[in-house]
Structure formats: C-alpha cells, structure tokens
Amino acid sequence: MIRNNKLRHNGLGKGGFWGNNLLIAASQGVDVYGNELVVSPGKCGVILVDQGRRTKSGELYKTRDNHIHDNDTTFEGAVCAGAASDVGPDNANADVIENGNNRFDHNIYRISRGGAPVRFAWGRAVLDWDRLQHAGLEQHGSLLVH
Numbered sequence: 001m002i003r004n005n006k007l008r009h010n011g012l013g014k015g016g017f018w019g020n021n022l023l024i025a026a027s028q029g030v031d032v033y034g035n036e037l038v039v040s041p042g043k044c045g046v047i048l049v050d051q052g053r054r055t056k057s058g059e060l061y062k063t064r065d066n067h068i069h070d071n072d073t074t075f076e077g078a079v080c081a082g083a084a085s086d087v088g089p090d091n092a093n094a095d096v097i098e099n100g101n102n103r104f105d106h107n108i109y110r111i112s113r114g115g116a117p118v119r120f121a122w123g124r125a126v127l128d129w130d131r132l133q134h135a136g137l138e139q140h141g142s143l144l145v146h
Contacts, residue, residue, distance in 0.1 A: 001031045008038040020044035020080070021073075026053045026061035028100075033070040041077030045109075047121065048083035048102055052093045060093055064100030072108045078116030079109050079143070082132075085123045097123040107141045118143065 002022065010021040021037045022045065024030050032046060039045050050063035063083070073081065082104070083097045109118070120132045127135060129143050 002035065003032070004034040006036045009040045009043075011043050012040060020047045022046045023049065024063070024066060025049045026051055026063055028062055028064045028066065030066045032066070032068045035071045037071065037073040039073060039075045039077070039080070043077070044080035044082075045073040045075070046071065046081050046104075046107075048097065050083075050085050050087060050093050050096050050100075052087035052091050062093060062096050062100060064096055064102060066102045068102075068104045069106045072110070074110040076112075079111055079118040079120070079129075081107075081109070082119075082121035082127075083123070084121040089124075095123065104137045105140050107138060108144060109142065110144045110146060113145050 007021040020043055021039055022032065022035070024032070024047070037045050046068050048063050048066055053061045055061060083102050085094065085097045087093050118129045118132070120127045122132070122135060122137070132138055
C-alpha cells in the first residue's frame, strides 16, 4: 500500500518510463491512493512496469492486480503515466499489463493549457486520453486543463 504521500520531482536522474515519481515494478496487489504528485517536465507520474523478472525458483513475477486510484497529479510538462511492458511478445508476461487486472481510476491529472499531449502507457502501446478511456481505464478519472 502506497497512500497519502506528497511526491515532488522524483526520478530526475532517470529517463523514459524509469524517470517517474512512483515506479511499481514486477509487483502485484499494490494499492496506490490518496497521493499528491508534482511531476517535472519530461518525467512520469505513477508507472507500473513488467520486466519478466524471475523468482529464485524460476517463476515469473507478474505485474498484476494493482489498483491506482484517487491520486492527484500535476504535470509541469506532458502527462506521462500508466503501465508498460518491458518484455517481448513471445514472453509469458507479454499481456500481463493489459489482462492482469491492473486498474487506474478516479485519478486527477492536471496539465497546463497548451501543454504537451497525454501519454499513457498501456502494455506496449501509448494512448491519449480518449483511447485510454476507450480501453476501460480512468472511467471516472479527470483530465483538468488550467
């Protein structure tokens, strides 16, 4: 459980989806809520990543059953959040992001008027706000332009 934190400008030394305020990698059953995030330009807010990592016994960790909800994120640049797959299409975890009961809902995403577009990772795709909601994510979320 990751709740009721104020996260500002984390991930400054990393790039891509690794440069974010909150990274959840190869984990399951994580409940993330009530957090306030301020994200630097070029960085991401909350990101789940599945890397196809193996346990000591050789089984794959699966990034599944994670619930990201009721967080308030202000982006100083483009919106960047979501869940990324870092495995090939032939890996057993290839669709765990999309089909592993990972949920994003009731989150607020704040962006400046005239800001860069929304980038929401979902598996190996990058979605805009409309495609994100069409995929069943953030059905009760808000994209607020100020």
